[in-house]
Amino acid sequence: MDSLSVAILTCSDTRSLAEDSAGAALKGLCESRGWTVVDHRIVSDEFTMIAGTLEVIVDELIPDVILTCGGTGFSMRDVTPEATHAVCDRMAPGIGEAMRLGSLEVTRRAMLSRATAGLRRKTLIVNLPGSEKAATECFGFVADQFEHAIQMMAGGGH
Numbered sequence: 001m002d003s004l005s006v007a008i009l010t011c012s013d014t015r016s017l018a019e020d021s022a023g024a025a026l027k028g029l030c031e032s033r034g035w036t037v038v039d040h041r042i043v044s045d046e047f048t049m050i051a052g053t054l055e056v057i058v059d060e061l062i063p064d065v066i067l068t069c070g071g072t073g074f075s076m077r078d079v080t081p082e083a084t085h086a087v088c089d090r091m092a093p094g095i096g097e098a099m100r101l102g103s104l105e106v107t108r109r110a111m112l113s114r115a116t117a118g119l120r121r122k123t124l125i126v127n128l129p130g131s132e133k134a135a136t137e138c139f140g141f142v143a144d145q146f147e148h149a150i151q152m153m154a155g156g157g158h
Contacts, residue, residue, distance in 0.1 A: 004146060006030045007039040007063040011050050011071035011080045012130060017042055022069045022135040026128070029139055030067075038063050045071050050083035058087075058123045064150045066123060067139070070130030072115040080127050081116045088118030088125060092149075095126055095142050102141035103134070122153050 008030075010023045017023075020042060027037045038061050043053045050071070057066055071080030085091065095117035103110030115127040115138070124146065128135040 004030075004033075004035040004065055004150060005038045005061075005063045006035050007057045007061055007066045008037060008041075008069065009050075009053060009057065009066055010040075010042045010069040010130070011045055012042060012069075013045050013077065015042060015070075020069070022128070022130055022132040025132045025136050026067050026069065026139060029136060029143070033143070035065075045077040045079065047079045047083050047086075050080055051086050054083065054087045054120070054125060058120045058125075063123055065146055066125045068125065068127045069135050072113050072127050072129055074112060074114075078114070081114045084116055084118055084125050084127055088120050090119045092117040092119060092124070095145075099128075099138040099141050103138060106137060119153060122150075124149055124153070 008023045008026055010020045023040055027040055030037050039057060043049045054066060057063065068080050071078045096115045099115055100110050100113055113129060117126040128138050
């Protein structure tokens with residue numbers, strides 16, 4: 001398989017692109033795997049902004065994977081999972097489950113994550129936590145399955 005194309009969308013009211021250490025760390029992890037990061041942007045913690053931006057990224061850039069950072073907790077402003085669900089054609093609950101399972105080995109607070117994943121057309125959207133530490137840990141729990149997932153979405157076998 002050719003290199004994956006990845007977009008990174010940080011959902012935050014408080015971070016700028018220069019302050020987005022989680023997004024920057026994910027970009028580095030993707031590039032270390034030989035994947036191409038085609039976009040990295042910030043959007044405020046607003047349902048319509050997140051959902052609309054996810055749609056634009058999928059429809060215009062057509063990345064294989066979108067990694068979101070932030071908005072997966074219990075705060076009233078944490079609406080990334082709901083926005084992801086709204087734009088996806090099908091959900092991929094095992095990805096969120098794998099991240100929580102791996103994270104529970106690190107902290108009991110992992111059970112408070114509402115991160116999810118889903119498919120919009122031929123793009124896999126994966127919600128990651130907003131902190132650099134948690135985002136990179138969760139990426140490590142699931143990233144090795146992204147290439148196979150994209151192959152299956154393109155019609156490849158299991």
